[in-house]
Amino acid sequence: xxxxxxxxxxxxxxxxxxxxxxxxxxxxxxxxxxxxxxxxxxxxxxxxxxxxxxxxxxxxxxxxxxxxxxxxxxxxxxxxxxxxxxxxxxxxxxxxxxxxxxxxxxxxxxxxxxxxxxxxxxxxxxxxxxxxxxxxxxxxxxxxxxxxxxxxxxxxxxxxxxxxxxxxxxxxxxxxxxxxxxxxxxxxxxxxxxxxxxxxxxxxxxxxxxxxxxxxxxxxxxxxxxxxxxxxxxxxxxxxxxxxxxxxxxxxxxxxxxxxxxxxxxxxxxxxxxxxxxxxxxxxxxxx
Amino acid sequence: xxxxxxxxxxxxxxxxxxxxxxxxxxxxxxxxxxxxxxxxxxxxxxxxxxxxxxxxxxxxxxxxxxxxxxxxxxxxxxxxxxxxxxxxxxxxxxxxxxxxxxxxxxxxxxxxxxxxxxxxxxxxxxxxxxxxxxxxxxxxxxxxxxxxxxxxxxxxxxxxxxxxxxxxxxxxxxxxxxxxxxxxxxxxxxxxxxxxxxxxxxxxxxxxxxxxxxxxxxxxxxxxxxxxxxxxxxxxxxxxxxxxxxxxxxxxxxxxxxxxxxxxxxxxxxxxxxxxxxxxxxxxxx
Numbered sequence: 112x113x114x115x116x117x118x119x120x121x122x123x124x125x126x127x128x129x130x131x132x133x134x135x136x137x138x139x140x141x142x143x144x145x146x147x148x149x150x151x152x153x154x155x156x157x158x159x160x161x162x163x164x165x166x167x168x169x170x171x172x173x174x175x176x177x178x179x180x181x182x183x184x185x186x187x188x189x190x191x192x193x194x195x196x197x198x199x200x201x202x203x204x205x206x207x208x209x210x211x212x213x214x215x216x217x218x219x220x221x222x223x224x225x226x227x228x229x230x231x232x233x234x235x236x237x238x239x240x241x242x243x244x245x246x247x248x249x250x251x252x253x254x255x256x257x258x259x260x261x262x263x264x265x266x267x268x269x270x271x272x273x274x275x276x277x278x279x280x281x282x283x284x285x286x287x288x289x290x291x292x293x294x295x296x297x298x299x300x301x302x303x304x305x306x307x308x309x310x311x312x313x314x315x316x317x318x319x320x321x322x323x324x325x326x327x328x329x330x331x332x333x334x335x336x337x338x339x340x341x342x343x344x345x346x347x348x349x350x351x352x353x354x355x356x357x358x359x360x361x362x363x364x365x366x367x368x369x370x371x372x373x374x375x376x377x378x379x380x381x382x383x384x385x386x387x388x389x390x391x392x393x394x395x396x397x398x399x
Numbered sequence: 400x401x402x403x404x405x406x407x408x409x410x411x412x413x414x415x416x417x418x419x420x421x422x423x424x425x426x427x428x429x430x431x432x433x434x435x436x437x438x439x440x441x442x443x444x445x446x447x448x449x450x451x452x453x454x455x456x457x458x459x460x461x462x463x464x465x466x467x468x469x470x471x472x473x474x475x476x477x478x479x480x481x482x483x484x485x486x487x488x489x490x491x492x493x494x495x496x497x498x499x500x501x502x503x504x505x506x507x508x509x510x511x512x513x514x515x516x517x518x519x520x521x522x523x524x525x526x527x528x529x530x531x532x533x534x535x536x537x538x539x540x541x542x543x544x545x546x547x548x549x550x551x552x553x554x555x556x557x558x559x560x561x562x563x564x565x566x567x568x569x570x571x572x573x574x575x576x577x578x579x580x581x582x583x584x585x586x587x588x589x590x591x592x593x594x595x596x597x598x599x600x601x602x603x604x605x606x607x608x609x610x611x612x613x614x615x616x617x618x619x620x621x622x623x624x625x626x627x628x629x630x631x632x633x634x635x636x637x638x639x640x641x642x643x644x645x646x647x648x649x650x651x652x653x654x655x656x657x658x659x660x661x662x663x664x665x666x667x668x669x670x671x672x673x674x675x676x677x678x679x680x681x682x683x684x685x
Contacts, residue, residue, distance in 0.1 A: 295520040302488055302508045303537045313537070317524045394523040394565055 182363035190368035200353065204372065207338050207350040210266055211380075214273020215334035219327055222278040226285025231311065236286070247283060251276050252337070255344040264345050273337035277330035284326030288319025321392050328384050335377055436463030437621055438487070438589060443496035445482055445647075455646035456482050460496070462640060462649065464623065469615055471624045471632035471639045473678065479647025480625045484591050487623060488514050500589060510538065513587030517594040519574035521566040527577050528553075528562040534585040552580045555614055572603040579611070583618065590622045597626065608634055612661040629682075633674045634661060641681045651681045 162184040168175035169183040182190075194200045229236050229243075255272055262268035292315055300310045342351025350373055357365040443460040446453055457479040464470050472480040485491040487498055489505045489512065498505040500512065513534075521530045531552065535545055553559055556576045566574055575595055582590060595611075596604040608631055615622060615635070626632050632639045636655050643650045657670050665671060 293518075293520065295516045295518050296522070298485075298490060298516070299514065299520055300537070301490060302512070302514045303534050304508050304510070305537045309537055313533070314522070317522065394567065 179361050179363065182367060186364040187367040187371070190362075190364040191371050194365070194368045194372060200369075200372075203348055203353050204350050204376070206266065206348045207269075207335075207342065207373075208376065210269040210338040210341070210349065211273055211331075211334045213266075214270045214337055215277050215331055217270065218274035218277030218334065219281045219330050221274070222281030222283075222326070222330070223285050223323065226282040227289060229282070230286045230289035230315075231307075236290075240286075243279070243282065243286075247279050251279070252340045255340050258341065259345045264347060269338045269341035269346070269349065272341040273334040276333040276337040280329045280333065281323070281326040284322045285319065288322030289315045291322075292318050324384075324388050324392060328381065328388070331380050331384055332377060335373075335380070339373070435465050437466040437501055438462075438464040438623075439499045440483075440487070441497050441499065443483065443486060443493045443498070445479065445486065445491075446494045457486075457493070458646040458648045460647075460649055462652070464621060467619045467621055468638065469622045469624065469636045471626060471636040472642055473626060473629055473632045473639055474642030474647075474650075475627065475644055475682070477644045477647070478642040479644075480642055481593055482647070484514075484593050484623060484625050487589075488512055488591050490514075510585070511588040513582040513585060513590050515578055515582045515590070515592045515595050517597045519566065519571070519578040521574055521577055521581075523566050526563045526565055527558060527569070530566070530577050531580045531584050533581060538585065540585065548584055548586070552583045555583065555617060556580045557610070570603075571599050572607060575599065575607065576610075579614070583614070588621060590620050592622065592624045594626050595624075596631070597628070604628075604631070609661075609663055611635060616660045629675050629678050630666075633657075633671060633678070634666060639674070639678060641678055643682075651678075653678055653681070 165181075166184050169178070169181065229239050252272070254275060255268075258268040258271045258275075262271055289311075296314055296318070297310075300314055305313070338349070339351040339354075342349040343355055346352045350369060354366055354369050357363075357369065440460050440462040443457055444455070445457040446455050448454075460479075460483060462470075472483060474480050482491065486493045487500075487505065489498075489508045492506070500509070505512070522533065525533070528549065531549060532545065534540075553562065556579055558573070558576055558580060561569065561573065561577075566577070569577065579595070582592075596607050599607065612635055624632065624635060629639075633655055634657075639653045639655060640649055641651045641653060642648065653674060655670075655674050657665050657668060657674070
């Protein structure tokens, strides 16, 4: 149905208006997979380019930086593969993962419960909020030494630190999510004579879920930070411990391999959270 | 549901009186609302304190509304029409005066009084049908057959086929239809509409007004409709209450002697234009 036009290019030609329904259009699904593929290709080339420049700079003579400071990608990659296949590396990362998750559930759970209570009780809110803001603006990783001295070198002190760091973003977001509701929706519920519980269950909680979830996502990353900082401060196991030991022994390729592994774990956690979020907040448009 | 109610309603007083007194110019008449009025506003005054200043939002508002009557409150922004609606809904206590509906004072929200806003105020996590049934769920309504009433309302508002859509999948006009269904479903005796089509484009608004007139004729519910659109008020109403600002007060109550049912053609009748002009004059003079 194509023919040469004045501009010498091929354009689809319409013979009748109904032809518009028959012109082949790009397949929606196909274009979607293509977008994903393009994304991988683009990101992949950026990573590859960085690695290449890094490698070249390390191989200059004299090298751009001493190997003792920054190791080469060609050494990090084998170290990464080795770490993946070494049992005790996994055992240590498993410890960190446990600390992170237990800390996250305790901290986020507590933040949600207390946040809900504060949001629903105006007096409690007025009394508590300034204190919350004060804690919120304290760098909580600085609590690491305190928790070590309270709970010792083991898992408990790391869980405590992770939980403390998670607690606040979830609590603050729970409070603001539950209190900032659409004015007319509130009037509607009042005009329907909804009980306090009905307003909470049918209006406040669902409208707060996107905000609460944003807090949870931040908290998940914070929990991992808390666990690692705790381990760096004082511990004899965990990913932080591995990194610290390797750095002491100038095994830079191992340090970077462990960092890479941590980054991947963080990424997986984040993607999981996003999956759950999409399922849970199906009505919310800007989930991405 | 009084299908026949409005189709035969011609107000005896307007039929007898000479043309000019289609307009009730004397507010004193409204002080003693006709005995048949189902909703009466008695010397309503609303004052808001702003620091040391006082803002008089409403002053001496007297109005009686008959059962099944459709009354619009029209006026510029700041004339207190939305405040008045909240007072009638029992959501706001007036500083002075009182509201009576079906023989008892309105001091808090009541089951027989339903409300609709300019924004659809739908819950985005609920489908059309579950948004519509919200009032029934909240009230744990058991006194009538939900399913039948929901189906009836969806038919009436022409939402068939959209029952399982989420609000974000609907246009603004469709969303307001859902909001209207949610209002109708619990069968309120009094409907309070606060600029329900104010945020819609002109074509959608006109179309929905025609629909609302049809629905209103079918349901025969007493309705108070707030708007700043004079044409809309005239098209829909039996009477238009013209309000002025500073302080918010009733300037005039204008009868709309356009026969029912109101159809798109009603907008081309001379009475329609005359009434619009009559209201414009009142507003210009104030």
